[in-house]
Amino acid sequence: MARTRSVPYRKVTPISLFSPEDEIFAQGERAGSIYRVEFGAVRVYRLNSDGRRQVVAFHLAGEMFGLEAGATHSFFADALVQTGLTQAGLPDEISPELLMLALRSMIRAQEHLLVICRQSAVEKLVAFLMDMVERQGGLEQIDLPMSRIDIGEYLGMSIETVSRSFSKLRDEGLLRFHGARKVELLDIETLKRLCR
Template sequence: MLTATAAAKHPMLSRPSAPVRSATLLEAPLGLMGAPMRFGRNEEVYGEDEPAEFLYQVVTGAVRTYRMLDDGRRQVVAFYLPGDIFGVEAGDVHLSSAEAVSDSQVLVVKRSSVMARAEHERDLSRQLWTLTVRELQRVQQHSLVLIKSAEERVAGFLLEMASRCASGTAIELPMSRQDIADYLGLTIETVSRTFTQFVQSGVIALETSRRIQFRNRAALSRLNA
């Protein structure tokens, strides 16, 4: 049964008769049915400490997860792009909040339904295990990023985004400079200055404020080594 908070955030899931076209979460052959939902730019998907009753998969757009620190600063924990699954928690509540970076479509499925099927389907159980391990590795890798220099952090971020995009020569960043700064533990001024340095040194070219062309990927890789 949905809690009042969950029902308010995901009203489509509390109305089974609504004309919602179903889709699948995780691997398509598994046939896990979920409700596609739309979230506007900066709209909250779920909040920190709320019950982790659903799993989510980005269909279009992008989602960020974040925590608010005691001093009022925002720490972006991760960015999720189309195909990525988020909302995976070891416990019963969310350890961070999730918001749509831009207008996004997200597939939402009941966590209990997934777990019930995983008890009987080995492939699904293996996928969930792999997903959990991947999330743990991501957290560990991100913690290591925060001890590097600004140039190393920005270079690593660009390479990370490139590895998740179809094209290896150019990327379209859905997130703002402030998002990037909060993800890398830098100020927005430092991020902007580092981008300018990379442009001036011929490492990248800025076709727009969000579209980045790689000119010397080897140089970025050396910084990220």
């Protein structure tokens, strides 16, 4: 969906490496850089006051993130798997491309909203899968760099419901698993119809 390769970098750093769970930035920290995922995957989340985590976004290779409205980050970001990032300060001139990045992030958040509201568990999961397919180049076999917990926190449902929904789709012959983190989509047409 929101491809973000077109935003120009200034002072691009060498690739820095992050292991799973390594923090990239924390809520409240001073912002001012944008990041690009060179390889691996990132999750962006927020902690509610009662300690529950809400995953706001995942970012895959080629995508950019880290733009903030204020001087400080409103979210946490960490690596899901071995991940390489480059980092750049914001350009002095606010470029049209930067504005586009912000607007696309907004659209993505609103799309996410549409998915989460008023959809059943299976529908949400299918929408998530279709999004992942698109962002991984449309191949029928996709990697899920995130755990079931992450998926649940992203879609607003329990891990058990995530798992049960996967099983349901598998039993209906729509998915095939190769381990828990590799999925093959067996009938993309039917799946597309499922997410309305």
